[in-house]
Amino acid sequence: KYPNAYPMALFALNNQGDTWNLAYLRMFGNKFFDENGNIILNDEKGVKAAQWLKKIYDAGLTNPGAESVSSNDCNAMFQNQQLAISFTNSVLFNNLKADMESGKVAKFDARLANIPSESGEPLTFTYVTGSCVFNTNDETRVKVSKDFVKFFSTDPELVKASKNGVPVRTSVVEEFKSEKPLFEAYDKNSKYLFNFTGNVPGYNELRQVLYPELQALYTGEKTPEQVVKDYQTKGNEVIQNAKKNSVIYNK
Numbered sequence: 001k002y003p004n005a006y007p008m009a010l011f012a013l014n015n016q017g018d019t020w021n022l023a024y025l026r027m028f029g030n031k032f033f034d035e036n037g038n039i040i041l042n043d044e045k046g047v048k049a050a051q052w053l054k055k056i057y058d059a060g061l062t063n064p065g066a067e068s069v070s071s072n073d074c075n076a077m078f079q080n081q082q083l084a085i086s087f088t089n090s091v092l093f094n095n096l097k098a099d100m101e102s103g104k105v106a107k108f109d110a111r112l113a114n115i116p117s118e119s120g121e122p123l124t125f126t127y128v129t130g131s132c133v134f135n136t137n138d139e140t141r142v143k144v145s146k147d148f149v150k151f152f153s154t155d156p157e158l159v160k161a162s163k164n165g166v167p168v169r170t171s172v173v174e175e176f177k178s179e180k181p182l183f184e185a186y187d188k189n190s191k192y193l194f195n196f197t198g199n200v201p202g203y204n205e206l207r208q209v210l211y212p213e214l215q216a217l218y219t220g221e222k223t224p225e226q227v228v229k230d231y232q233t234k235g236n237e238v239i240q241n242a243k244k245n246s247v248i249y250n251k
Contacts, residue, residue, distance in 0.1 A: 010056075019125055
C-alpha cells in the first residue's frame with residue numbers, strides 16, 4: 001500500500017529541527033548537560049543513542065540521505081504519506097489538520113506521540129516565550145518597562161493571546177479546553193518536558209555544531225563514538241567562549 005514509504009524521519013542538512021535530534025540523543029538516559037552547563041553526551045548512554053540512530057539508518061528504517069535532508073523535507077514527506085513517524089509541533093499539526101479539511105492534503109490518520117526512551121519515561125519539549133527588562137541604569141525607563149510587561153501579562157484579555165500557541169498558563173488551558181481539547185492534553189503532558197537548551201550561553205552558536213557531526217555519522221565518516229566525543233568537545237568550546245563574553249557570567 002505504501003511502496004515508497006519509510007518508518008521514521010531523520011534529517012541533518014542544517015540546524016532546523018535540531019530540537020528533535022537533541023531529544024533522540026537523550027533517548028537512552030543521557031542528561032546532556034551537567035549542573036554547570038557543560039555538555040556530557042560522551043558517555044555510554046550518549047554513544048548508545050548515536051549507535052541507535054546509525055543502526056536504524058543503515059537498516060533502511062528511515063528516509064535515505066539523511067545527511068542532505070532537512071526537517072522541511074521530512075515534513076513534506078510525512079504529509080505525502082512517505083514517512084510513518086516524523087517530527088511536528090502544535091503549529092505544524094494544526095496546519096496539517098486544516099490542509100486535510102480543505103483538501104490540500106489527502107486525509108490520513110495523524111496522531112501525536114511523545115519521544116520514547118529506554119527507561120519508559122517519554123520525552124517532550126516546548127518553547128516558552130516571555131519578556132525581560134534590561135537594566136539600562138535609567139530608573140524611569142526601567143520602571144515604565146516593568147509596568148508595561150506587568151500590564152500585558154495580567155490583563156485578562158491580553159493573557160488570552162497565549163491561546164495562539166501552547167499556553168503555559170493553566171488558567172488559559174481551563175478556559176479554552178472545550179474549544180481546543182489539545183490544550184488540556186499538552187498541559188497534562190508537561191511533566192515529561194526537558195530543557196533542550198540547558199540555559200547555556202551561546203546556544204545559538206551551539207546549534208551549528210550538531211548537524212555536521214550527524215552528517216558524519218550518517219555518511220560513515222565518523223563512528224558513533226567519535227561523533228559524541230567530537231560534539232562534546234566542540235560544543236563545550238562554544239559554551240566556554242560564550243561564558244567568557246557573557247555579562248551575566250562575568251558580573
